Amino acid sequence: MKGFSLKIRIPALCVVLAVLGLEGLMRLLPMPPASPGYEYVKNAGIFYKHGQPGVNSMGFQDRERQKEKPAGIGPGQNPGMKKLFFSLILVGLVVLACEGAARLAYRLEFGHAYMAAAIHSRIATVLARQSAAKANERGASGRAHPYYGFVASDDRPLPAQRAMVDITASQLGFTGDTRLFDPSGKTFLVVITGGSVAHYFATDKKSELLAWLEKRPEFAGRTGRLLDTALPGYKEPQQLLILSDLLALGVRPDVVINLDGFNETCIARKNLEVGGYPFMPWFWVGNDSPSRERLRLLGRLEFQESLRDRVAALLARLPALPALVGFPATALDKLADNRTGEIENQLARESIARNPLARQQASPGGGFYLGPNVVITQDQFADLAAAEWARASILMSDMVRAAGGRYFHALQPASPLWAAARGEALGPLCPETCVESGYPALSRYGAALAAAGVRFADLEPDMTATAKVFVDCCHVTPAGQNALFSAMIAFLARTWSAEPPNVDPDTALAALRDKPAAPFSGADLLAAPAPGNVVTENIRAVERSSDGPYRTVLGHEAVVCLPLARPEKIRLAFGLKDPLPGQGLTVRLNGHELGAFALDKPDFRLEKPLEIDFSQGLNTLSFAFSQTNTGPKRNTNIPEGYAAEFTTLTLMPVTR
Numbered sequence: 001m002k003g004f005s006l007k008i009r010i011p012a013l014c015v016v017l018a019v020l021g022l023e024g025l026m027r028l029l030p031m032p033p034a035s036p037g038y039e040y041v042k043n044a045g046i047f048y049k050h051g052q053p054g055v056n057s058m059g060f061q062d063r064e065r066q067k068e069k070p071a072g073i074g075p076g077q078n079p080g081m082k083k084l085f086f087s088l089i090l091v092g093l094v095v096l097a098c099e100g101a102a103r104l105a106y107r108l109e110f111g112h113a114y115m116a117a118a119i120h121s122r123i124a125t126v127l128a129r130q131s132a133a134k135a136n137e138r139g140a141s142g143r144a145h146p147y148y149g150f151v152a153s154d155d156r157p158l159p160a161q162r163a164m165v166d167i168t169a170s171q172l173g174f175t176g177d178t179r180l181f182d183p184s185g186k187t188f189l190v191v192i193t194g195g196s197v198a199h200y201f202a203t204d205k206k207s208e209l210l211a212w213l214e215k216r217p218e219f220a221g222r223t224g225r226l227l228d229t230a231l232p233g234y235k236e237p238q239q240l241l242i243l244s245d246l247l248a249l250g251v252r253p254d255v256v257i258n259l260d261g262f263n264e265t266c267i268a269r270k271n272l273e274v275g276g277y278p279f280m281p282w283f284w285v286g287n288d289s290p291s292r293e294r295l296r297l298l299g300r301l302e303f304q305e306s307l308r309d310r311v312a313a314l315l316a317r318l319p320a321l322p323a324l325v326g327f328p329a330t331a332l333d334k335l336a337d338n339r340t341g342e343i344e345n346q347l348a349r350e351s352i353a354r355n356p357l358a359r360q361q362a363s364p365g366g367g368f369y370l371g372p373n374v375v376i377t378q379d380q381f382a383d384l385a386a387a388e389w390a391r392a393s394i395l396m397s398d399m400v401r402a403a404g405g406r407y408f409h410a411l412q413p414a415s416p417l418w419a420a421a422r423g424e425a426l427g428p429l430c431p432e433t434c435v436e437s438g439y440p441a442l443s444r445y446g447a448a449l450a451a452a453g454v455r456f457a458d459l460e461p462d463m464t465a466t467a468k469v470f471v472d473c474c475h476v477t478p479a480g481q482n483a484l485f486s487a488m489i490a491f492l493a494r495t496w497s498a499e500p501p502n503v504d505p506d507t508a509l510a511a512l513r514d515k516p517a518a519p520f521s522g523a524d525l526l527a528a529p530a531p532g533n534v535v536t537e538n539i540r541a542v543e544r545s546s547d548g549p550y551r552t553v554l555g556h557e558a559v560v561c562l563p564l565a566r567p568e569k570i571r572l573a574f575g576l577k578d579p580l581p582g583q584g585l586t587v588r589l590n591g592h593e594l595g596a597f598a599l600d601k602p603d604f605r606l607e608k609p610l611e612i613d614f615s616q617g618l619n620t621l622s623f624a625f626s627q628t629n630t631g632p633k634r635n636t637n638i639p640e641g642y643a644a645e646f647t648t649l650t651l652m653p654v655t656r
Contacts, residue, residue: 099322099323102114102322102323102326102327102328103323103327105327106323106326106327106330109327109331110330114323114326114327116320116321116322116326119315119321119326119329119330120321122312122330122333123312123315123316124316126308126309126312127309127312127313127316143173145173147241147242147245148173148238148241148242148245148281149234149238149241149280149281149282150231150233150281151172151173151174151231152173152174152175152231167179167180167181167249168180169227169228169229172229174227174228174229174231175199175203175228175231176226176227176228178225178226178227178228179225180227180246180249180251181250181251182225185222186221186222186223187222187223187224187225188213188219188222188223188224188225188254188255189224189225189227189251189252189253189254189255190209190210190213190224190225190226190227190253190254190255190256190257191226191227191229191243191246191253191255191256191257192226192227192228192229192230192257192259193229193230193234193239193242193243193256193257193258193259193260193396194230194234194239194258194259194260194412195230195231195232195233195234195235195260195262195263195267196230196231196232196233196263196474196475197259197260197262197412197474197475197476197484198230198234198257198258198259198260198412199228199230199231199232200475200476200481201230201259201481201484201485201488202226202228202230203228204481205481205485206226206228208485209224209226209485209488209489210223210224210226212489212492213255216496218254219254227253229242229243229246230259233263233267233281233282234260234263234281235260235263235264235267235268235281235282236260236264236279236388236389236392236393237279237388237392238281239258239260239392239396240392240395240396243256243396243399243400244399247399247403252403252404252405253400253403253405254404254405254406255405255406255408256396256400256405256406256407256408257408257410257488257492258393258396258407258408258409258410259410259412259488260389260409260411260412261389261411261412261414261439261442262412262414262435262473262474263282264385264386264388264389264438264442265382265385265386265434265435265437265438265439265441265442266434266435266438266473266474267282268381268385269381269385269434269438270282272381277372278381278384278385279388297343297346297347298347300343301340301343301344301347304336304339304340304343305340307336308333308336311329311332311333315329381437382437382438382440382441383441383512385438385441386438386441386442386444386445387445387509387512389442389445390445390446390448390449390505390508390509391505391509393409393449393454393456394449394452394454394503394504394505394508395505396409397409397454397455397500397503398502398503401500401502406455406496407454407455407500408455408457408491408492408495409446409449409454409455409456409457410456410457410458410459410487410488410491411442411443411446411456411457411458411459411460412459412474412484413459413460413463413469413474413484414435414439414460414473414474415435415469415470415472415473415474416435416436416439416473416541435473435541436536436541437536437537443458444512445509445512446458448508448509448512449508451508452501452503452507452508453498453500453501453503454500454503455495455498455500457491457494457495459484459487459488459491462483462486462487462490462491463480463483463484463487465483466479466480466482466483467479468480469483520562520564520568520570520653521653522650522651522652522653523562523650523651523652524649524650525539525551525560525646525649525650525651526542526549526550526551526646526647526648526649526650527542534560534561534562534651536558536559536560536561537557537558537559537561538553538554538555538557538558538559539551539552539553539554539558539559539560539646540552540553540554547577547647548647549647550577550645550646550647551645551646551649552639552642552645552646553623553625553642553643553644553645553646554628554639554640554641554642554643555628555641555643556624556625556626556628556643557622557623557624557625558622558623558625558643558646559620559621559622559623560620560621560622560623560649560651561619561620561621562614562619562621562651564614564615564616564619566616567613567614567615567616568613568614568653568654569611569612569613569614569653569654570611570612570614570651570652570653570654571609571610571611571612571650571651571652571653571654572587572606572609572610572611572612572621572650572651573606573609573610573648573649573650573652574606574623574646574648574649574650575603575604575605575606575646575647575648575649576599576603576604576605576644576645576646576647577602577603577604577644577645577647578602578644578645579599579602579604579625579643579644580625580627580628580629580642580643580644582626582627583598583599583625583626583627583643583644584596584597584598584599584625584626584627585597585598585599585623585624585625585626585644586623586624586626587610587621587622587623587624588621588622588624589612589614589619589620589621589622590615590619590620591620594610594612595610599644603647605647605648611654621651625643625644627643628641628642628643629641629642629643
């Protein structure tokens with residue numbers, strides 16, 4: 001009875017006692033009496049007179065004898081029916097008594113009269129949540145795959161065994177039923193690779209893209225087939241691995257379109273932040289594989305929810321819900337809420353108790369999920385990620401060319417760059433700072449791809465004329481999808497006839513590795529766009545208010561990484577507004593403290609800029625804040641992790 005209050009226990013006990021008492025009363029009731037001199041033959045429902053000739057041992061009268069009826073029993077009357085009628089009355093009284101007790105218990109426990117409509121509404125909510133959960137499971141990208149990292153979930157039964165030539169996209173774990181092979185030769189194959197933006201592009205623009213391609217002279221008289229191998233969360237080298245596997249199977253795509261970029265820098269960086277290898281699939285590292293304790297708690301939670309779902313489905317079939325049914329159902333639902341709440345609190349405590357890396361290491365096979373244990377600092381990451389991305393693209397271009405197809409690589413646009421180019425404020429659903437640090441590196445390496453002969457284009461410049469393109473950092477609105485399609489078609493038309501050579505990745509990217517950094521001419525980090533040679537961490541992109549531009553700090557430490565070709569004396573100036581109460585700030589360069597400040601005013605500005613000796617190579621300037629908006633007492637009106645907002649942040653060389 002744990003979880004039930006005393007208000008529930010007392011009425012429930014009354015119901016039980018009422019049922020037991022009426023059951024005993026029914027058992028004590030006498031049978032209707034027979035008239036004197038007659039006996040009642042059980043099971044036959046007939047009275048016979050004692051000693052009457054012609055009555056056999058079984059109590060049935062001989063045919064020759066006339067059956068006599070006792071006095072008081074008229075034609076058509078049956079004492080057994082009277083007993084049944086009387087019993088039904090008693091059962092009705094029992095049900096009414098239990099219904100009344102249940103309504104009383106409901107009012108005592110929940111503080112209002114029983115309403116069947118409220119129970120029906122709760123049942124509908126549970127069933128709707130169950131349907132939504134099943135839909136999410138069917139549409140989720142999250143089934144482990146030995147070659148691709150992960151593929152789309154598919155709950156359909158295993159299809160019948162078929163010939164190799166009949167394999168479809170869904171059998172490899174992708175969406176759609178496009179056949180991989182067409183022995184007739186009457187079609188051509190288009191393969192789309194990339195992450196979620198590429199997947200939605202292939203879904204929304206399939207017919208328009210194929211219609212444009214079918215007009216090309218190379219495909220005259222043939223219809224197009226589109227194989228969508230893109231999935232949310234995919235990033236290089238997953239596209240390279242998928243294409244390699246398809247070519248090894250004998251698939252010969254005529255056109256391969258690789259639309260990517262955001263995941264290669266942002267999702268890979270998240271892998272790095274939790275202590276994982278950045279080039280492992282997001283499913284393995286970023287999804288925070290559960291520990292054994294977490295798996296146990298998740299199992300208990302699933303049992304409680306599945307039990308509730310089954311009860312709700314059963315109650316939904318009933319034509320009516322009296323309090324006799326609704327009260328115990330509501331009480332059990334409340335008990336299930338209490339138990340699931342306890343489990344969810346344990347899950348939260350288990351998550352808080354250990355950081356992401358510790359949870360990964362405690363999970364079954366945790367080291368396997370994390371990938372190679374290598375040291376990659378945050379300031380090294382942008383160029384490493386861009387180089388890996390570019391090498392994968394070169395290899396894909398070479399493979400498709402060798403297979404007789406055309407390879408096109410497009411860098412997808414990102415909201416901060418598009419907003420900066422239009423002079424607009426950044427959307428509220430874009431907290432990613434990885435775009436600022438990662439996309440300049442992708443642009444540099446993309447230019448090297450184009451210079452080496454790979455069909456490559458950055459689509460963002462062709463989309464800045466369109467308003468309301470993004471719903472978040474990378475996913476686009478319907479208007480944005482149209483702009484993306486127009487930019488893609490222009491790119492295909494512009495580079496269609498190009499003949500890419502066989503490109504060696506090391507040769508194509510050598511210039512980037514060996515190119516010295518340009519002389520530092522200063523950087524205003526509140527300008528838009530931000531300087532390409534300065535990388536920031538935990539500082540959001542530039543936003544604008546009536547008071548001017550600002551950049552929000554999310555986290556205990558805001559970092560500015562500045563590579564220099566030679567030692568420089570640089571003047572640092574900064575201002576901050578709206579710090580958390582009692583906020584403190586410590587500024588360091590390469591780990592050495594430059595100064596500590598108490599941010600005791602809503603608008604803090606450094607009275608005198610700091611002149612700092614920066615060294616040759618990479619310099620890391622950090623702003624360490626004593627407080628952030630986290631924990632149980634956090635302010636829900638401001639972002640989680642909020643520390644303060646930069647209103648000024650400049651690095652200018654001191655004139656010698």
